[in-house]
Amino acid sequence: MQRSGASILKYSLKRIGLSVLVLLLVTIIVFAAVRMAPGDPVLTKIGPYGDQSQENYDRIAAQMGLDQPVFIQYFIWIGQILSGDFGVSLRNGADIGDLILQKIPVSLELIIVALVFAIAIAIPLGTKSALKPGGGLDQTLTVLTTSALAMPGFCLGLLFIVLFSVQLGWLPPNGYISFAQNPVENIRLLIMPALTLGLFEMAVFTRFLRSETISVLGSNYIRTARAKGLPQKKVYYKHAFKNTLVTFVTVVGNEFATLMGGTIITEQLFGWSGLGWFIYQSVINRDYPAVQAGVLVIALSFVVINLVVDLVYTAIDPRIKLS
C-alpha cells in the first residue's frame, strides 16, 4: 500500500476513533461495577445519626441525582469526571482528585527507574545473545529469563526483603519518603521495588530483543550488506540495530502502559505509597469512589499510552502496513 500523508492521517483518525470507543466502554464497565457494589450510597451520605425519614432519603437521593434513570446518572457522572470532580473519599472525606494527583508521580518514579534499569541491561544482553544463538551466553540467558518470567513479583520481592533487610540489614524493608524530603532515603527505599519490577521487565525485553535481532539479521537487506563484504559488527550496528530499536520502542511503551496498572502488589509489599498502593488501601477499606477513580485513571492512561505508542510507531516505521 502506498504511504501517503493522507493514508497515515486516515489510519491515525481510525485508531483514535477506536480508542475513544474503548475509553467509552471502560467508563461504562467502571460505572456499572460500582453500581453493583453492595451498600446504599444515600444511606452512607445520611450517616447513622442523620435524619432517617423517607422524605429526607428522597431529598438526598434527588440531590445526588440518584432518582434519575441510570443512563442519565451515567452522563452526570461523566460530566463530573470531565470537569475533574472525582468525588470525596468515604474514609476521610478528602478530595479524591487531589489524592490521585499526589500519588501519580510516586508511581512514575518507581516505574521509570525500573524500566531504565531493565532497558540498560536488556539491550546489550539481548543483542549479544542473538549474534550467537545457541552459544553459552544465549543458553544461560534463556534459563534466566524463563525463570524470571515464572517468578511472581511478590515472591521475588519477599526474597529480596529476606536477603537485603533481614539477613544483611542493608536496606529498609518498606516505606516511602519523597525525594525532595530525603534523597538518600528515597533511593534506599526505591532499590528493592525497582529491582522487583525491573528484573521481570528485563526478561521480557531481553527475549524480545533476541528474537527480533535474529529475524532482522536473517532478512534480505542484511544478507546483501554482508555480501558486499561489510564486517558483521559494522552491518549489525549500522543496519540491524536501528531497525530493532524501532519495534523495541513500541514494546517498551506497551510495558510502560501495563506497569501503570501492574504495580499494585509491588507497591503494597514495599509500602511504596503510589497509585497502586492507594487503590489497594481503598479496596481494603471498601472506599468505592476512590477505587472507581483510581481504576479509571489507570485504565485511561493505559489506553492513551498505547494509542500514542501506536501512532508514533506508524509515523517512524516506513514498513508498517496501513490497513
Added chain:
Amino acid sequence: MKIRRVKVTTVIALVILVIVLLMAICPQLLATYEPLEIDMQHKLEGPSAAHWLGTDEFGRDLWSRIVYGARATLSVGFGAAGIALLLGVPLGLIAGYFGKTIDNVIMRIMDAFQSFPSFLLAILLITIFAPSVTTLIFTISVVSFPIFARIVRGNVLSLKNREFVEATRAFGAKSPYIMFRTILPNCISSITVEFSLLAATAMLIEAGMSFLGLGIQPPEPAWGSMLFYANQYINQSITYIIVPTVTIFLVVLSVNLLGDAMRDWFDPMKLK
C-alpha cells in the same frame, strides 16, 4: 517418522505437574497432617523429621498446607483457562470464518477487552463480588478469553481457503460442520499451547490476589495467602517464606516449560 528427543527439563516439568495434580486430586494421600491442625508448641519451626518443611505461626504443617493448597491453585488455573477457551474459540471461529462485518464487530469488542489492564479489572470485580475460587475463575476468564478468539481467528483465516476445506464444502457440508469438524481440529495445536500459557498466568493472578488477601480466604490453605502471613513473620522464619515461593515458582515454570515443549512438538518448522 523421526524419533524426537525429549528434553530433560520437559520430563522434570511433567513429573512436577503430575505430583501437583495428585496433590489436588487426593491430598489426604500425600499430606502428613491435617492442613488446619494447630500445634502452638511447634510454631514457626524449620524443617524436621516430624514437619518436613517446617510449620507456620499456628504450628500448622507447611508441607500439608502446600498439598491441600494445590487444589485451589489448579482449579483457578485450569478453570479460568478452560472457560476462556469455551468463550474465545467459538468467537474466533465465527469471526474468521464469516469475515466482513461479523469479524469487524467481534474483533473490535475483543480489542476493547484487551485494552483494559487485566489485573486491574480483576481487582475491580473482586471488590464488588466477594473473593472466592469462583470469583477468581470468572474474573480471570473474562479478562483473558479474547486471546483465544484472536489466535483461532488467525488460524481460520489461513485455513479456510485450503483445498481440504474447499473439498469438504464441495461435498455439500454446512458451515457449522466445516467450522467445527474440518477447521477446528487443525487449530488444536495453537489452542493447546495458549491454554497452557493462560493456565500459568491464571495461577500467577490467583497467587497475587491471595497474597493481597483478595483471593482464597483463610483458614483455607492457598499458596499466595501463605506468603501474605509469612511476610508478617519474616524476622522469625525464613522457611515459611521460601516454601510457598519455591512451590509457586516451580509449578508456573513447569507449566511454561511444558507449553514451550508442546509448541516445539507441534511446530513442523522446528523439526531437525
